[in-house]
Amino acid sequence: MLAENAINNAPDNLFLYGATHREVPLNLREKLAFTEERLIDFYRKTRGHPHLGELLLLNTCNRMEIYGVAPQSALFSKEILRGSLSAILSLPRETLDQCLQFSMGKPVVEHLFNVASGIDSLVVGEAEILGQVKAAYATARTEDTIGPLLNRTFQKSFQAAKWVRTHTDIGKGQVSVGSVAVELAGHVFGDLADCRILIIGAGEIAERTLTSLQGRGVTNVTIANRTYSKACEAARIFHGRATPLEDIETAVREADIIIGSTAAPEPILTAPKLKSLLAKRPLQPLFLIDLSVPRNFDQNCENLSNVYLYNIDDLGTLARDNLKARHKEIEACRKSLELRATHLWERLGSQIKSSKF
Amino acid sequence: MLGFFFEDRTLMALGALLYGIAFFFVLLFVRRDRSHPPSITYGIVVLGWLLQTAGMYLRGLEVGGCPLGNAFEILQFVVWSLVLLYLVVGSSFRVSLLGFFCSGLAALLGLFSLIPAFDQTRREWMEGVSVWIELHAALALFSYGVFAILALVSAMFLLRDYSLKKKTFHGVFHFLPSIKQLEEIKYRLLVTGLLILSVSLLLGGVNWSQGEGTLYTNKFISTLALWLCYLILMFLRWRQTLQPASQAWAYIGLFLIALITLGPVNASRGAFAPVPDDSDTSSLNETTPSQSGPISPELRTSH
Numbered sequence: 310m311l312a313e314n315a316i317n318n319a320p321d322n323l324f325l326y327g328a329t330h331r332e333v334p335l336n337l338r339e340k341l342a343f344t345e346e347r348l349i350d351f352y353r354k355t356r357g358h359p360h361l362g363e364l365l366l367l368n369t370c371n372r373m374e375i376y377g378v379a380p381q382s383a384l385f386s387k388e389i390l391r392g393s394l395s396a397i398l399s400l401p402r403e404t405l406d407q408c409l410q411f412s413m414g415k416p417v418v419e420h421l422f423n424v425a426s427g428i429d430s431l432v433v434g435e436a437e438i439l440g441q442v443k444a445a446y447a448t449a450r451t452e453d454t455i456g457p458l459l460n461r462t463f464q465k466s467f468q469a470a471k472w473v474r475t476h477t478d479i480g481k482g483q484v485s486v487g488s489v490a491v492e493l494a495g496h497v498f499g500d501l502a503d504c505r506i507l508i509i510g511a512g513e514i515a516e517r518t519l520t521s522l523q524g525r526g527v528t529n530v531t532i533a534n535r536t537y538s539k540a541c542e543a544a545r546i547f548h549g550r551a552t553p554l555e556d557i558e559t560a561v562r563e564a565d566i567i568i569g570s571t572a573a574p575e576p577i578l579t580a581p582k583l584k585s586l587l588a589k590r591p592l593q594p595l596f597l598i599d600l601s602v603p604r605n606f607d608q609n610c611e612n613l614s615n616v617y618l619y620n621i622d623d624l625g626t627l628a629r630d631n632l633k634a635r636h637k638e639i640e641a642c643r644k645s646l647e648l649r650a651t652h653l654w655e656r657l658g659s660q661i662k663s664s665k666f
Numbered sequence: 667m668l669g670f671f672f673e674d675r676t677l678m679a680l681g682a683l684l685y686g687i688a689f690f691f692v693l694l695f696v697r698r699d700r701s702h703p704p705s706i707t708y709g710i711v712v713l714g715w716l717l718q719t720a721g722m723y724l725r726g727l728e729v730g731g732c733p734l735g736n737a738f739e740i741l742q743f744v745v746w747s748l749v750l751l752y753l754v755v756g757s758s759f760r761v762s763l764l765g766f767f768c769s770g771l772a773a774l775l776g777l778f779s780l781i782p783a784f785d786q787t788r789r790e791w792m793e794g795v796s797v798w799i800e801l802h803a804a805l806a807l808f809s810y811g812v813f814a815i816l817a818l819v820s821a822m823f824l825l826r827d828y829s830l831k832k833k834t835f836h837g838v839f840h841f842l843p844s845i846k847q848l849e850e851i852k853y854r855l856l857v858t859g860l861l862i863l864s865v866s867l868l869l870g871g872v873n874w875s876q877g878e879g880t881l882y883t884n885k886f887i888s889t890l891a892l893w894l895c896y897l898i899l900m901f902l903r904w905r906q907t908l909q910p911a912s913q914a915w916a917y918i919g920l921f922l923i924a925l926i927t928l929g930p931v932n933a934s935r936g937a938f939a940p941v942p943d944d945s946d947t948s949s950l951n952e953t954t955p956s957q958s959g960p961i962s963p964e965l966r967t968s969h
Contacts, residue, residue: 478699496830499844591906594845614909615845617830627833634699 320458320657322362324383325417326390327374328408330431337408340400343368351397352452360389363456365449365463367424369441371431376421378458383413418462419650425470427479428642434479434635439470458657469649477645479638482631486624487518489631490598491525493624494566497596497617502526507564509533509557510571511543514600514621518568519547531564533557535571561586568598569605580609583616591615598624674724675785678742681718682776684710685749688769696766696838707765708753714769715749718776722746732800736787740807740928741779745772747811756815763841767818775814798873805866806889810924812859813896817921819855820914823848827911849910852917853903860896867893888927895920 328341343351348366355361363378379386391409395402412420423429425442446463449455455463474480483489491501498504504527508515511534519530530549533556534540540551552560554571561567561578569577578597583606587595592615599606599620611618688710695702722742725733733739752768822842829839842848867889899916902908908916 481699493830495844496826496835496842497845499847591908592849592903592910594849594910611831614911619833623833627835 320378320654321414322379322381322383323417323458323462324377324379324386324411324413325374325420326377326387326409326411327367327372328410329374329429330371331429332410333408337404338371338373340404341373341398341408343373343398347397348448349452351393352449352454354393354397355390356452356454358389361386363459364454365445365459367442367445369438372424374424376417376459376462378456384411387411415650415654418466418654419647421462421466422469422646422650423643425466426473426642426646427470428473428639428646432484433632433639434481435484436474436480439467442470443467461657462653465649465653469646472649473642473646477638477642479635479642481638482627482634484628484632484635485517486514486600486621486628487521489624489627490518490568490619491521493598493617493619493627494522494596495525497594498565500526502528504565505529505531505563506549506566506568507531507533507557507560508543508549508568508570509554509577509605510535510569510573510601511539512570512600515568515570516543516547518598518600522566523547531560533560558586562590564595565593566596566598567606568600570600571605572601573605574603576603576607577605578610579607580613583607583610584613587613587616600624672724674721674728675738675780677717677721677724678776679780681714681716681721682745682773682780684714684717685745685769685776686773688714689766689773692763692766692769696763696841699836699840701841702766704765707769711749711765711769711772712753714772715746715753718742718746718749732804734800734803734807736785737928738779738781738785741775741784743804743807744810744814744928745776745779747808748772748775748814751811751815763822763838763843764815764818766838767822768815771814771818796873798869802866802869802873805862805869809859809863809866810921810928812855812862813917813921813924816852816855816859817918819848819851820917823852823914824911824918827914845910852910852913856896856900856903856917860893860900863889863893863896892920892924892927895923 328338330338333341343366348368351366352364355364360380361377362380363376365376367374367376375390377383377386377390391402391405394400394405394409398405420429421442425439427434427436427438430438442463446455449459483492494501494504501522502525504522506519506522506527506529508519508530511532519527523530528548530544530547531552532540532543532547532549533552533554534543535554537551537553540553543549544551557577561583567578571577583595587593594615594617597606597610597616597618599618602621604620606618606620608618608620610616688707691710692702692707722733722739725739729735732743734743748768749772752765756764756768823845825839826842826845826848829835829842830845899908899913899920903913
């Protein structure tokens with residue numbers, strides 16, 4: 310029934326109804342967010358509706374978008390969706406009108422290609438969005454709300470996203486402090502699997518950095534904290550070892566990467582102290598990541614041979630530089646994606662014409 | 667006209683030109699922070715090496731042995747060894763940009779060797795020369811190739827160290843391998859080069875002690891000093907008493923010295939059996955043995 314409806318519709322009936330971070334502030338986007346239950350509820354309420362054809366709902370932190378193919382009038386489909394959303398999200402229709410944008414035809418394809426490629430993301434070039442689009446596509450397939458037109462369009466968007474990531478620099482360089490730290494660790498050690506990490510203190514950024522490092526294969530983790538019980542708790546979560554802050558000298562001697570994240574008013578590691586601790590391992594590089602303000606590691610440590618010190622400002626600067634470089638790539642990506650979208654649009658048109666005869 | 671392209675010097679010059687093309691090809695990419703297609707770079711270097719090998723083969727046929735008779739041939743042999751090592755060993759190291767640096771140095775040395783004065787004396791036929799002596803010479807120069815790569819890897823190490831210290835990662839800095847990887851490769855190359863040079867010296871020593879060949883004091887002292895310097899560096903590396911950056915500078919410096927020692931090596935080989943290429947260059951062929959002169963085994967035993 311769904312496939313039959315869809316194939317009889319021209320691609321002009323392709324529509325998009327939704328809100329993104331570009332137009333809608335966070336406080337309103339929160340109200341539009343779909344939980345898993347709401348999502349299933351949405352598909353159940355809309356599936357098989359005579360005035361709604363193919364449907365796919367993409368819900369992320371930065372967007373809530375419904376891609377669809379109207380069996381008859383796209384505007385009529387929009388009105389039905391408006392009512393469904395109002396009921397599911399418990400929002401007045403006027404609020405939805407303030408937030409949600411509606412578009413039809415080729416711009417929808419172009420927009421989807423931009424979204425899947427990360428061009429339209431808050432953090433330009435981020436790769437997670439492609440996974441989110443794929444997950445939304447999989448859910449819609451499971452709910453049987455996808456027909457040939459959306460199927461083809463989304464498959465092509467995945468290909469376009471892959472092409473953009475491979476052939477442009479849109480995803481080059483890391484743009485978060487944690488990821489930048491991991492990338493730098495790669496410049497020092499190459500393979501991180503054998504690296505020994507020492508975390509001094511605790512903190513959200515430190516934990517995120519450690520999670521990123523573990524994502525690159527790091528397993529040898531030691532956590533030092535002034536409160537030993539906190540170190541033990543963190544060690545349990547990150548499958549590491551705990552050590553009291555007073556006994557960190559041995560851990561420093563053995564560490565390849567040290568992350569400082571304490572609230573200590575004075576540096577924990579000074580250059581002379583570090584020099585004496587590293588005397589027995591002059592050939593082994595040491596990467597210091599200082600995420601604290603005030604700083605945990607004396608700035609003079611960076612003058613020691615084979616020691617590489619990066620503080621929170623250094624990491625932030627690198628992240629911003631990478632983001633700027635990504636922004637420079639946007640225009641080139643957009644042009645390529647526009648060409649691909651045009652090509653697909655023409656193919657979809659000819660496909661529909663040939664299927665009518 | 668076509669015969670010109672099949673002359674040994676032309677082929678070797680084309681080889682050097684291709685190394686230069688490979689270098690600039692990669693440079694175009696890294697300057698724009700883009701990764702280069704490694705297969706194309708590798709292909710250009712392979713083609714250059716094949717042309718150089720063909721040129722050296724023709725020269726080898728002409729002299730009846732390994733072409734190591736003058737500065738041109740010696741430099742070409744060092745370049746040939748350097749590129750061979752990159753092609754065989756470099757790919758297993760998986761070091762990005764090693765080909766870039768390698769082709770740059772190969773082009774530089776290869777083109778430098780083409781200075782006409784370097785190739786004005788030629789040995790025409792090497793009949794009667796001990797195979798072991800030739801192997802000794804070839805191994806010694808091959809070790810120079812290893813030390814050339816060691817110097818390149820050291821330069822890469824210093825650039826990576828600079829980029830990490832100065833917190834800059836654009837252009838060539840973006841693609842450099844990690845500090846740890848470069849340090850490990852440095853050590854492996856040092857051991858390999860030292861081993862090959864040791865075998866070469868051993869072969870030369872055994873040969874000389876058996877009464878074959880002639881020992882030239884300048885060549886002997888310079889080569890032995892070089893060997894000793896590398897040995898000391900290996901000892902310091904083993905004792906962990908020299909910082910990695912200082913080591914890298916030492917390897918680069920020593921390779922430059924090694925290039926200078928090619929002078930005494932060439933002088934000794936020129937005196938070994940020079941045969942004038944033609945009558946016009948005969949005056950240039952009269953290479954004078956070093957002031958200290960050759961030491962025959964008989965002379966040594968009489969002491």
